Amino acid sequence: MASRPASANFLAPIIAETLLDRLTMVTRAFPRMLLIGAHDQTLADHLRATGSDLTIIEASPRLAAAVGALVVEADAVDLPLASFDLIVWPGGLDSVNDVPGALVRLRALLAPDGLLLGAFVGDGSLPRLRRAVMTDGVRPIARLHPQIDLAAMGNLLQRVGFTLAVVDVEALTVRYGDSFALVRDLRAAGLSSRLALAPPPLTREEAARIAASFAAQADSDGRIAESFRIVHFSGWAPHPDQPQPARRGSGTASLAAALKPSI
Numbered sequence: 001m002a003s004r005p006a007s008a009n010f011l012a013p014i015i016a017e018t019l020l021d022r023l024t025m026v027t028r029a030f031p032r033m034l035l036i037g038a039h040d041q042t043l044a045d046h047l048r049a050t051g052s053d054l055t056i057i058e059a060s061p062r063l064a065a066a067v068g069a070l071v072v073e074a075d076a077v078d079l080p081l082a083s084f085d086l087i088v089w090p091g092g093l094d095s096v097n098d099v100p101g102a103l104v105r106l107r108a109l110l111a112p113d114g115l116l117l118g119a120f121v122g123d124g125s126l127p128r129l130r131r132a133v134m135t136d137g138v139r140p141i142a143r144l145h146p147q148i149d150l151a152a153m154g155n156l157l158q159r160v161g162f163t164l165a166v167v168d169v170e171a172l173t174v175r176y177g178d179s180f181a182l183v184r185d186l187r188a189a190g191l192s193s194r195l196a197l198a199p200p201p202l203t204r205e206e207a208a209r210i211a212a213s214f215a216a217q218a219d220s221d222g223r224i225a226e227s228f229r230i231v232h233f234s235g236w237a238p239h240p241d242q243p244q245p246a247r248r249g250s251g252t253a254s255l256a257a258a259l260k261p262s263i
Contacts, residue, residue, distance in 0.1 A: 009039060009188045014172065015090045015119045015230060016043035022232070023088075023117060030086035034109065036074050036118075037090055038067040039190075047088070055084070075102035082111045089118030092190065094148050103160045113239035116162065121191060122169060122231035123149035128224055129182060132213035138206045153233055162235025163242055170230045175223040179214035182226055 031052050035044055038058040044067060047054050056069035057077060064071045075096035087106055096102045106116055125147060150169055157165035176182045218224045236242060
């Protein structure tokens with residue numbers, strides 16, 4: 001369980017640290033790397049420190065100018081095919097307009113045996129806030145963008161041609177004093193609604209009802225524990241030297257025999 005850090009965009013360093021930990025478990029080198037998003041300088045600095053060629057893309061012109069990134073939307077990347085050995089995407093896949101299309105583009109950008117490694121806030125996150133915005137007296141309007149679940153992400157990676165796909169989830173709990181602090185964090189982390197048609201603003205009465213409903217879910221100390229489910233994913237561009245699954249029906253051991261109790 002984590003207390004809310006002083007920095008509003010608290011998810012960026014948490015995700016960056018986890019991705020770097022996972023990257024250290026990969027023994028091969030990646031000469032050409034693409035980083036999608038410039039929200040954590042430590043992640044960019046670490047990738048640069050490997051001595052590899054690093055390209056950064058960022059949708060925000062302000063952030064792009066600060067780190068020397070290309071101004072590009074993640075689902076509209078137009079770079080040479082097979083030009084990267086590693087693509088790191090530390091958050092944001094769940095908010096693009098065309099998730100399958102974005103993964104198809106990234107698959108095309110990877111050289112054979114290239115790795116895609118990323119994370120995003122997934123399905124099941126923010127249950128208390130979602131419950132609060134559905135309280136009586138608040139217009140039933142979508143105010144948070146849809147979330148991708150674990151099974152859907154695994155299927156997407158396989159459908160667009162990634163091999164050795166791995167998807168898992170890490171639960172993170174952050175405790176808040178009120179709903180306004182949570183909303184500030186969500187906006188800073190880019191997790192507020194990105195729907196094409198922005199919902200109408202809350203009235204003062206609706207905001208008060210949501211705040212009261214959120215506060216009613218507090219623990220005995222008056223703070224509300226909100227949950228974030230961080231979905232981590234990875235997949236490789238196909239290569240002949242990669243491990244291959246056994247051909248269906250090629251097994252020699254009997255499942256019935258394995259399950260038979262020993263005497």
